[in-house]
Amino acid sequence: MAVRISPREITPEHVYLNRRAFLKVAGSALLTGTLAACGVQPQTQTPARTPVPGKTDELGDPITPYEITSNYNNYYEFSTDKRAVARLAKDFPTDPWTIEVTGLVKRPFKIGLEDLLRAFPQEERIYRLRCVEGWSVVVPWQGFPLAKLLARAEPTSEARYVRFVSIYKPEAMPGQRKYRTFPWPYTEGLRLDEAMHPLTILATGMYGKLLPPQNGAPVRLVVPWKYGFKSIKAVVKIELVATQPKTFWNTVAPHEYGFYANVNPNVPHPRWSQATERRLGESGRRPTLMFNGYEEEVAYLYKGMDLRENY
Amino acid sequence: MARHPARWFRWLGHGIAWTPLAWLLLEAYLGRLSPNPIQDWTQRTGRGALYLLTLSLAATPLSWHPRLRWIRPWRRTWGLYAFAYAVLHVYLFVGVDYGWRWDWLWQEILSQKPYIWWGLVALLILTALAATSPKAVARRLGARRWKALHRLVYLAAVLAVWHAAQAVKGNVLALRGDIYRPVAVGLVVGALLLARVVRRGLRHRAFVRFVKKRFATSPPP
Ligand code: HEM
Numbered sequence: 001m002a003v004r005i006s007p008r009e010i011t012p013e014h015v016y017l018n019r020r021a022f023l024k025v026a027g028s029a030l031l032t033g034t035l036a037a038c039g040v041q042p043q044t045q046t047p048a049r050t051p052v053p054g055k056t057d058e059l060g061d062p063i064t065p066y067e068i069t070s071n072y073n074n075y076y077e078f079s080t081d082k083r084a085v086a087r088l089a090k091d092f093p094t095d096p097w098t099i100e101v102t103g104l105v106k107r108p109f110k111i112g113l114e115d116l117l118r119a120f121p122q123e124e125r126i127y128r129l130r131c132v133e134g135w136s137v138v139v140p141w142q143g144f145p146l147a148k149l150l151a152r153a154e155p156t157s158e159a160r161y162v163r164f165v166s167i168y169k170p171e172a173m174p175g176q177r178k179y180r181t182f183p184w185p186y187t188e189g190l191r192l193d194e195a196m197h198p199l200t201i202l203a204t205g206m207y208g209k210l211l212p213p214q215n216g217a218p219v220r221l222v223v224p225w226k227y228g229f230k231s232i233k234a235v236v237k238i239e240l241v242a243t244q245p246k247t248f249w250n251t252v253a254p255h256e257y258g259f260y261a262n263v264n265p266n267v268p269h270p271r272w273s274q275a276t277e278r279r280l281g282e283s284g285r286r287p288t289l290m291f292n293g294y295e296e297e298v299a300y301l302y303k304g305m306d307l308r309e310n311y
Numbered sequence: 312m313a314r315h316p317a318r319w320f321r322w323l324g325h326g327i328a329w330t331p332l333a334w335l336l337l338e339a340y341l342g343r344l345s346p347n348p349i350q351d352w353t354q355r356t357g358r359g360a361l362y363l364l365t366l367s368l369a370a371t372p373l374s375w376h377p378r379l380r381w382i383r384p385w386r387r388t389w390g391l392y393a394f395a396y397a398v399l400h401v402y403l404f405v406g407v408d409y410g411w412r413w414d415w416l417w418q419e420i421l422s423q424k425p426y427i428w429w430g431l432v433a434l435l436i437l438t439a440l441a442a443t444s445p446k447a448v449a450r451r452l453g454a455r456r457w458k459a460l461h462r463l464v465y466l467a468a469v470l471a472v473w474h475a476a477q478a479v480k481g482n483v484l485a486l487r488g489d490i491y492r493p494v495a496v497g498l499v500v501g502a503l504l505l506a507r508v509v510r511r512g513l514r515h516r517a518f519v520r521f522v523k524k525r526f527a528t529s530p531p532p
Contacts, residue, residue: 068346080480080489083345133480135347268422271477275418276409280346284410 057126057138059293061279064137066207068280073214074131075233076182077166077173089213092172094234097218103163103239105153113218117204119152120144124208125201125222130263130292132227135278141222142205147196149238155192159240162195164188164221167234182252188232189245189259190223191301199224199297202235225294227261258311262302263292267311317381324385327366328392331359332399353403357478358492360396361471363389364437365499368468372506387444390464394441397434426477429470436467465504472497 055063073085078092099116102108111119122142130136150162168185170176176184194200203222204211211217216233223230229249239245249257256270265275265288276285291298302310335355338344344351370386373379409416420427440461443449449457476493 072346135350271426273415273419273422275422276415278347278349278408283349283407285408285412285415287415 092213104159127224143201143203163245165237356400363393429474
């Protein structure tokens with residue numbers, strides 16, 4: 001299967017290096033695409049304010065400015081106010097960080113962030129992200145295919161789904177304290193073939209920098225043909241399971257947010273149409289594309305399925 | 312000599328009514344709106360409409376207080392402001408957000424749970440009330456019919472609250488999500504309606520007679 005989005009070289013001058021030592025190492029890995037600690041001098045630079053001119057997604061739409069994508073975040077662990085998240089998440093501790101891959105696998109393992117960045121070379125993917133609320137952005141992510149991580153654990157033949165769990169840390173996440181009626185921690189799920197799809201990545205950076213906390217640092221899922229809420233942030237656990245796992249929004253409002261949550265202009269949300277969207281940074285609206293424009297790559301996954309039933 | 316409160320309140324009353332718009336304009340000017348400014352505008356003018364409508368409903372119960380009788384005419388003024396905000400709210404949605412693309416709008420409206428419809432009915436009511444608000448029109452209509460028509464303001468308020476409750480993210484019935492605003496306004500509107508019902512009940516003749524009889528049979532203290 002051909003993937004249109006080819007990994008591109010990461011522009012070194014946009015690598016933002018964090019103060020913390022381990023992140024320096026990680027940053028160098030990001031920078032060079034090789035093992036860290038090979039003498040690359042960390043350059044401390046202020047993040048670029050605007051994207052590289054001329055950079056677009058494969059449809060020719062420009063990358064959304066960093067100031068927008070890093071200041072407009074649906075992240076209820078911090079706040080329901082999309083603009084308050086960046087401030088509230090500023091000091092969210094992401095060091096140390098461990099991801100556990102477990103469940104129906106032959107080789108369960110735990111991996112620290114540093115090792116993760118070393119073990120899996122980071123590539124750039126410019127993806128559209130379409131929020132279920134009806135807005136969208138174009139983001140240059142750095143990450144690696146989730147398939148590689150899963151392959152390492154060797155899923156058993158019973159494994160049919162992948163369950164993702166986000167961090168539960170109420171002392172650092174005010175939303176987890178404030179919105180008590182939500183089923184924390186945030187969980188998500190994919191069918192195994194969706195999780196293994198080459199477009200599905202785990203992202204550790206964006207715009208050539210490490211992920212800022214408000215965008216899901218240090219590691220998040222990105223599934224570009226599904227509504228944004230599927231792309232779970234701050235992942236700590238990835239579990240292979242036999243049956244369709246419960247997911248956060250599907251538990252909160254089952255009629256509004258399905259398990260599949262594929263971007264689909266023809267299947268409205270119960271309270272609004274999904275036929276159009278606002279691209280942040282533009283005025284007015286534009287039509288929403290089937291599978292968010294990734295139809296060619298992913299439609300086969302849903303052949304014969306009623307997408308109205310399986311919203 | 313202290314001026315009658317009705318006089319200085321004129322400034323305050325209009326000031327309150329202009330505040331949501333002035334604030335929105337100021338923030339837009341300072342570049343402090345969100346990366347999704349059209350949504351800011353739509354939501355905040357909608358809220359402005361609802362707040363003014365609520366204020367308009369509050370004027371009458373406030374005026375029951377002997378020293379606040381002068382506030383009664385403000386129900387009309389604030390009601391007209393509410394109408395103006397609602398028109399702006401809908402214009403932003405239809406004209407700016409959707410750019411008058413009726414095909415897209417139609418899709419949006421058809422695919423909905425009826426929250427857009429509740430908004431539309433509320434807007435139609437407010438339009439009818441605004442249209443019959445000039446004294447000449449009211450006189451032509453006759454007091455009884457005018458009164459009956461203007462009772463619809465309660466319905467408009469309830470519909471607007473419900474419209475807002477369904478527009479925000481979250482689930483009002485489960486008290487989950489971003490729902491404190493519509494719930495708060497809903498409680499205020501409910502209290503204002505209840506105040507009227509209670510007062511009517513209290514004034515009801517049969518009720519008065521009932522009370523009198525009770526007190527007539529018992530020995531005077
Ligand atoms: C044809 C009539 C109307 C239409 C099409 C309409 C449309 C909308 C839309 C699309 C939203 C959602 C905005 C968003 O979250 O992006 C909304 C929210 C809202 N509308 Fe309306 N509306 C109408 C009439 C009214 C009226 C008459 C009122 C009040 C008197 C009103 C008050 C509100 C309020 C308070 C909100 C919630 C804003 C918030 O806090 O998020 N609307 N309306």
